[in-house]
Amino acid sequence: MGSKMTDATAAPAFPKDHVAAPEALRFPDPLVPVADPPRTRSAAEEARALVQVGTMASLSTLSDDGHPWGSVVTYGEMPDGAPVILVSTLAEHGRNLVRDARASIVVQQVEQFGDPLDNGRVTLAGTMRAPLDDAERAIAQAAVEAVSPAAAMYGGFGDFSLWILDIDRVRWVGGFGRMDSVTADDYASAELDPVAPSAGYAIRHLNDDHADALLDIARGITGYTDATEATCTRADRYGIDLTVKTPRGTAYTRAGFAEPCTEPGGLRAATVELTKRARA
Amino acid sequence: MGSKMTDATAAPAFPKDHVAAPEALRFPDPLVPVADPPRTRSAAEEARALVQVGTMASLSTLSDDGHPWGSVVTYGEMPDGAPVILVSTLAEHGRNLVRDARASIVVQQVEQFGDPLDNGRVTLAGTMRAPLDDAERAIAQAAVEAVSPAAAMYGGFGDFSLWILDIDRVRWVGGFGRMDSVTADDYASAELDPVAPSAGYAIRHLNDDHADALLDIARGITGYTDATEATCTRADRYGIDLTVKTPRGTAYTRAGFAEPCTEPGGLRAATVELTKRARA
Numbered sequence: 001m002g003s004k005m006t007d008a009t010a011a012p013a014f015p016k017d018h019v020a021a022p023e024a025l026r027f028p029d030p031l032v033p034v035a036d037p038p039r040t041r042s043a044a045e046e047a048r049a050l051v052q053v054g055t056m057a058s059l060s061t062l063s064d065d066g067h068p069w070g071s072v073v074t075y076g077e078m079p080d081g082a083p084v085i086l087v088s089t090l091a092e093h094g095r096n097l098v099r100d101a102r103a104s105i106v107v108q109q110v111e112q113f114g115d116p117l118d119n120g121r122v123t124l125a126g127t128m129r130a131p132l133d134d135a136e137r138a139i140a141q142a143a144v145e146a147v148s149p150a151a152a153m154y155g156g157f158g159d160f161s162l163w164i165l166d167i168d169r170v171r172w173v174g175g176f177g178r179m180d181s182v183t184a185d186d187y188a189s190a191e192l193d194p195v196a197p198s199a200g201y202a203i204r205h206l207n208d209d210h211a212d213a214l215l216d217i218a219r220g221i222t223g224y225t226d227a228t229e230a231t232c233t234r235a236d237r238y239g240i241d242l243t244v245k246t247p248r249g250t251a252y253t254r255a256g257f258a259e260p261c262t263e264p265g266g267l268r269a270a271t272v273e274l275t276k277r278a279r280a
Numbered sequence: 281m282g283s284k285m286t287d288a289t290a291a292p293a294f295p296k297d298h299v300a301a302p303e304a305l306r307f308p309d310p311l312v313p314v315a316d317p318p319r320t321r322s323a324a325e326e327a328r329a330l331v332q333v334g335t336m337a338s339l340s341t342l343s344d345d346g347h348p349w350g351s352v353v354t355y356g357e358m359p360d361g362a363p364v365i366l367v368s369t370l371a372e373h374g375r376n377l378v379r380d381a382r383a384s385i386v387v388q389q390v391e392q393f394g395d396p397l398d399n400g401r402v403t404l405a406g407t408m409r410a411p412l413d414d415a416e417r418a419i420a421q422a423a424v425e426a427v428s429p430a431a432a433m434y435g436g437f438g439d440f441s442l443w444i445l446d447i448d449r450v451r452w453v454g455g456f457g458r459m460d461s462v463t464a465d466d467y468a469s470a471e472l473d474p475v476a477p478s479a480g481y482a483i484r485h486l487n488d489d490h491a492d493a494l495l496d497i498a499r500g501i502t503g504y505t506d507a508t509e510a511t512c513t514r515a516d517r518y519g520i521d522l523t524v525k526t527p528r529g530t531a532y533t534r535a536g537f538a539e540p541c542t543e544p545g546g547l548r549a550a551t552v553e554l555t556k557r558a559r560a
Contacts, residue, residue: 014369014370014374014375014378014439015369015370015438015439016370017370017439018368018370018437018438018439019437019438019439055396056388056396058338058340058350058386058388059350060338060340060348060349060350060384061348062346062348063405066342066346066382067382067384067405068340068341068342068348068349068382068383068384068405069340069348069384069403069405070338070339070340070350070384070385070386070403070405071386071401071403072386072388072401072453074396074397088298089294089295090294090295090296090297090298092451095294098294102346102347102348103348104340104347104348104349104350105350106338106350106351106352108336108338108352115428115429115430116335116336116354116427116428117354117428117430118430121351121352123349123350123351125343125347125348125349125350147396148395148396148397149395150395150397150398150456157298157299158295158298158299159294159295159297159298159299171372173352176430
């Protein structure tokens with residue numbers, strides 16, 4: 001794996017966009033003009049929401065021969081969104097970190113809807129840091145215990161250590177055509193969405209019990225007046241995303257709330273208001 | 281990251297076992313002697329079952345600066361259990377593979393029960409291979425389409441390629457105290473468990489609707505005659521694993537079936553037989 005290989009492939013001619021006919025990714029438009037597109041969370045806010053709601057991640061480290069090594073960890077969240085993990089040097093990833101602390105942590109959306117690749121995930125790349133000072137260790141230990149009951153016991157074992165990821169790069173993928181890179185500063189300072197923890201439940205409830213309301217929202221709010229079916233695939237404090245079936249094909253759209261949710265339970269009132277407006 | 285750093289940490293003194301008082305990991309024993317321990321799947325069979333049932337994985341590759349990079353992929357399964365993925369060079373992991381094909385794929389248990397760290401996951405490490413010859417590509421394309429409807433469309437895009445993982449190392453972790461390494465040959469030749477795809481449903485059904493049967497099994501089969509509650513955490517063709525509450529603490533045990541299941545729907549009859557035997 002020396003410089004020869006690197007030189008030979010130093011600048012492969014990668015495409016800048018999908019290599020496909022334009023019509024391959026064309027979807028039906030609304031039949032009725034829609035006002036300004038609804039507000040969405042920023043990529044940094046999307047990334048923070050994924051990390052906030054998740055508890056399991058995959059950790060990528062480097063084996064002793066430089067091979068990338070993937071493993072599964074639970075993680076807690078520091079106040080600035082940095083993941084903290086409790087790992088043993090009995091495990092390969094623990095020994096890897098002691099040798100070379102470069103790592104990535106990937107968090108996937110906990111409750112998934114529709115096509116698995118049309119759900120959120122985020123890669124946080126950086127350098128894991130240990131040992132922590134006393135003040136930071138207390139916060140970190142509480143954070144890992146909040147997600148894994150076993151962490152309380154293992155934290156007392158001498159082969160376990162707490163490591164915090166100092167983040168260099170953030171790459172968010174929200175699904176098909178929704179992705180962006182985020183700076184470490186923007187990630188750390190991103191506003192938390194109060195409804196992120198309850199969004200999965202709300203989406204299931206809307207799809208299971210309020211299909212009629214979703215269809216009316218698709219017809220009355222998003223301009224798909226010929227919609228025959230609508231499914232909610234995402235919900236955040238600014239609105240909901242819908243997959244809409246029409247005789248012209250399947251469309252992907254969004255309905256915005258009148259006001260952003262400001263409370264953890266805010267999705268209920270916001271979707272009720274949206275439904276009333278759709279039916280007005 | 282040159283030789284200096286490697287030399288300085290060439291042989292860290294990692295512990296060979298948990299650094300903790302022995303009583304930290306002591307659990308209550310059965311009150312009644314139990315016959316031979318029930319048969320379990322081999323580590324290779326456990327690893328194959330995880331890959332067989334899963335559809336989403338995390339992929340670890342190497343960024344251009346050698347940093348480990350994690351991402352999320354859907355994968356199909358080749359007949360020998362090797363994962364196959366469809367990736368675009370528009371994505372960082374796709375460009376990484378073209379530069380350096382060393383990779384790991386981590387699959388987690390799809391339906392999880394109890395403590396998140398007491399569920400299965402497997403790391404398959406090796407080298408991704410592309411392009412495939414025509415015969416292999418047809419099998420690989422069908423495998424990825426079986427798990428992601430979108431793969432049918434993306435497979436026709438010029439920026440996407442199919443890559444198969446040629447496996448060098450397999451590391452299975454089944455939960456607390458259950459883990460082993462597996463050779464690539466043992467993994468490829470491991471027998472598939474016919475009940476693996478239905479195990480998640482069966483476990484939920486047993487816990488939701490047959491708590492009384494599980495308690496009788498804990499008392500009558502596994503020797504925990506003082507059990508007050510039993511929860512099923514795993515099921516395979518040879519038996520079920522139980523978490524058992526007793527006045528002496530929580531125990532982790534297993535009840536074996538009279539005969540291994542040989543059919544996809546075999547868990548129902550096997551657990552009915554187990555319950556009858558427990559109550560006899």
